[in-house]
Amino acid sequence: MNDQIFEVVVSTLSSDGQPHHAPLGVRYQGAEVVLMPFKPSSTLLNILDSGCAVLNVLADTRVIAGCVTGRCDWPTRSAERVPGVRLECALSHVELRLKEQQDNRKRPVLPS
Numbered sequence: 773m774n775d776q777i778f779e780v781v782v783s784t785l786s787s788d789g790q791p792h793h794a795p796l797g798v799r800y801q802g803a804e805v806v807l808m809p810f811k812p813s814s815t816l817l818n819i820l821d822s823g824c825a826v827l828n829v830l831a832d833t834r835v836i837a838g839c840v841t842g843r844c845d846w847p848t849r850s851a852e853r854v855p856g857v858r859l860e861c862a863l864s865h866v867e868l869r870l871k872e873q874q875d876n877r878k879r880p881v882l883p884s
């Protein structure tokens with residue numbers, strides 16, 4: 773796995789369809805994106821539940837600050853290839869489907 777970490781915001785949907793955004797460091801393994809969300813977290817729960825996530829590449833650091841301070845009502849658009857949303861202010865985004873789950877007590881590995 774490439775050791776370089778890309779800081780992005782990962783958007784997921786809860787089981788009742790509510791968007792959730794969380795800053796995450798992700799890595800690439802070939803063409804796959806590897807997510808390692810901590811346990812417990814809404815992001816992990818939502819990915820395991822829906823099998824999908826959207827990775828947003830941002831320059832607007834207010835979104836990251838908002839995730840930390842509780843402001844999370846950022847405008848979104850529908851994702852095109854997976855059930856989910858992307859952040860409207862994203863410079864680019866990648867729509868991901870979960871391929872497998874390597875469970876871990878604290879930090880499961882989720883290649884997508």
Ligand SMILES: Cc1cc2nc3c(=O)[nH]c(=O)nc-3n(C[C@H](O)[C@H](O)[C@H](O)COP(=O)(O)O)c2cc1C
Nearest residue numbers: 779794795796797798808809810813814815816840
């Ligand atoms: C800059 C930044 C990078 C982060 N990177 C990760 C990460 O790689 N993995 C992770 O589980 N949480 C990371 N976090 C914390 C999560 O974004 C989040 O706050 C926490 O996991 C709670 O997740 P939840 O909102 O999905 O419940 C990061 C937070 C910040 C501010």
